[in-house]
Amino acid sequence: MLTRKQQELLLYIDAKLKEGGVSPSFEEMKEALDLKSKSGVHRLISALEERGFIRRLPNRARALEVLKVPEVRAPVAANINTPAAAPPRAANDVMDIPLHGRIAAGTPIEALQGTDTLPVPAALLGPGEHYALEVAGDSMVDEGILDGDYALIRKQETARDGEIVVALINEEEATLKTFRREGQMIRLDPANRLYDPQRYRPDQVQIQGRLAGLLRRY
Known part of the structure; x- marks a missing residue:
């Protein structure tokens, strides 16, 4: 029980x-x-x-x-705001989504370029429009995001505190970080003690999407 x-x-x-x-x-x-x-x-x-x-x-x-869930699901607490799950797709269904080059999980680098596509199991994607970015760097390793992983990003222009987002800085560089509001500033937090948080004015930061999943090749 x-x-x-x-x-x-x-x-x-x-x-x-x-x-x-x-x-x-x-x-x-x-x-x-x-x-x-x-x-x-x-x-x-x-x-x-x-x-x-x-x-x-x-x-x-x-x-x-x-591994398992209770057979009879009790109502989830009202303060848990979880989006409805997407309709199930066939396990072998594969979708090609745009692959926009590499994104830094360390120092910001140029992103959102490239015209390749990446085949992704549809079951990894929820509702909405998605694209992929190859992760470069190790500043998000404590969130399980490693150099060479493919970050699956759901397109959106807003973010809530605690979400891992693609943030475009000064309209020219992008980085993958945890989004926080800190007073009048935006703080982008790494998940590696070797890196310091990055702070920007709101007008310097444009949200390009939030992390929806990871794809790793071995």
């Missing part, structure tokens, strides 16, 4: 995985469940893991797999 918070977290993780193929960050889980600290998220995840509902994928940061 799961507690209410354990079930809420399990359903939230399951919905986010189905939506974009990437498990939510600890900050997203904390905000979704209205918890005061990430330590509460750690305790809930450990409890779900011990009960066999989820498992952590080895050698990958922020990587969770839902």
Whole structure:
């Protein structure tokens, strides 16, 4: 038997995985469940893991797999705002989406160029228009985003705190970072202690999309 918070977290993780193929960050889980600290998220995840509902994928940061969900789903808390899942696609359905070159997960570099396409399993994509960028750099490794990965980006022009976004800086350089508002400034956070946050005026930052999934070739 799961507690209410354990079930809420399990359903939230399951919905986010189905939506974009990437498990939510600890900050997203904390905000979704209205918890005061990430330590509460750690305790809930450990409890779900011990009960066999989820498992952590080895050698990958922020990587969770839902093994099972309760047969009878209780209503999810009203403060969890999870978009409706897209209609299921055939498992072998593949879509070609635009591949716009490389994007920095470190120092910003020129992006949104190139005319190639990337075949992507349709099941990894939710609703909306998508494009792909090849990740260059290691500043997002603690979010499980590695150099050489393909970031699957859903096009949108706005962002909420805690979302990983493609941010175009001064209309010429783009970077992949976690979006935050800090007073009158925009802060773009790396996920690697070796890198410092980047701060810009709102007029310097244009949101080009948010991370919807990752594709990794071995």
